[in-house]
Amino acid sequence: MESSIRLITISGPRGAGKGTILDALMSTIPGLRRVVPHTTRVARAYEVNGREYHFVSRADFDRLRLHGEFVWWSHIGPTQLAGTTYDELRQSSRGSVLDVLPSGAVALRDKIVEAGGSAFLMAVHASREERARRIAKRQPDLSRDDIQRLLDEDPAPPDLHHYRSFDLIIRNSAPDAGQACSHAVAAGRAFLGESLSDRSRPC
Numbered sequence: 347m348e349s350s351i352r353l354i355t356i357s358g359p360r361g362a363g364k365g366t367i368l369d370a371l372m373s374t375i376p377g378l379r380r381v382v383p384h385t386t387r388v389a390r391a392y393e394v395n396g397r398e399y400h401f402v403s404r405a406d407f408d409r410l411r412l413h414g415e416f417v418w419w420s421h422i423g424p425t426q427l428a429g430t431t432y433d434e435l436r437q438s439s440r441g442s443v444l445d446v447l448p449s450g451a452v453a454l455r456d457k458i459v460e461a462g463g464s465a466f467l468m469a470v471h472a473s474r475e476e477r478a479r480r481i482a483k484r485q486p487d488l489s490r491d492d493i494q495r496l497l498d499e500d501p502a503p504p505d506l507h508h509y510r511s512f513d514l515i516i517r518n519s520a521p522d523a524g525q526a527c528s529h530a531v532a533a534g535r536a537f538l539g540e541s542l543s544d545r546s547r548p549c
Contacts, residue, residue, distance in 0.1 A: 351463035352441040353381070354534050355451035358470035359504040360496060361477030361484075363518040363526060364445050367470055370527035371534050377440030378538070384410065384419075385428040399428075418446075418453045422501050430454065441538045447501060448508050466537040468530060469509035472519045477504075513537075 354371065356364045372378055384400045386407050395401050402410075407427050411419055419429025430450070435442055435458070446454065448469065455465040472480075474497060481493050488496075509515055514533050518526040534540075 350439060351435050351458050351461070351465075352538060353435060353454060353458055353463070353465045354378075354441065354443040354468065354537065355454060355465065356443065356445050356468050356470060356530075357448040357451045357502060357509065357512070358472075359477060359502045360500045361480040362470040362472040362504075363480070363523055364470050366523050367468070367516065367518070367527060367530045368443055368445055370531055371443050374531050375441070375534055375538060375540055377438060378534075379438035379440070379442045381430060381434045381437075381442045381444035383428055383430050383434070383444070383446070384416075385422075385426060387422075387426040387428075417457050418450050420447065420450055422447070423499075443534075448503065448512075452511060464537075466534070467509075467512040467514070468533065469506075469512045469515045470518050470526070470530075471504070471506060471509075471515060472517070474504065476519045476521075 356368055358364050368380065372380060382396060382398070382400055384402050384407060386402060386404050389395060389399070389401045393399065404427065407429070410416060410431065411429070415431045415433070416429040417432050417435060419427060422428050430444060430446065451467045455467060458465045478493050478497060481496060482488065506515065516526050516529055
């Protein structure tokens, strides 16, 4: 079953536009499924269990880990654990997409390719100033110091050399993400063997 897995990963620092790219891929590539990882952290106000993440206890996470259910898992900061299960990757025969740390993307690619599947790794990059602006727009209650702290503590590295083994690096510092979305969608369709005839603007 793992030989049929086709996965697109999206990685990058907070505020780079990963969610925008992911939404563009989902809305323009028929049958593409978003992978829902497991995490031990508490859900944020706008998150829904089973949509952004499967929010589980540490005990449940450890049980899945000990039973070999995770393709990849990792510590995210001092207390949080996150991981992707084999079952999540088997849900779509067309292909799946996942927002994941760069280390996780590389680990997932290695395991999937070893099993006969395929993976395409995308990195999304934006300047620190643009990322700060987007975070402020998304979470207007945060102070400037809070935003800088979030940027400093981000587990996803902002430096491009961390993504040198990726298949595609998308520069997304412009206020309008249309060009970045078009670039990502074209690459995703090519990886999955999709027709490029649809010229509609993805975002």
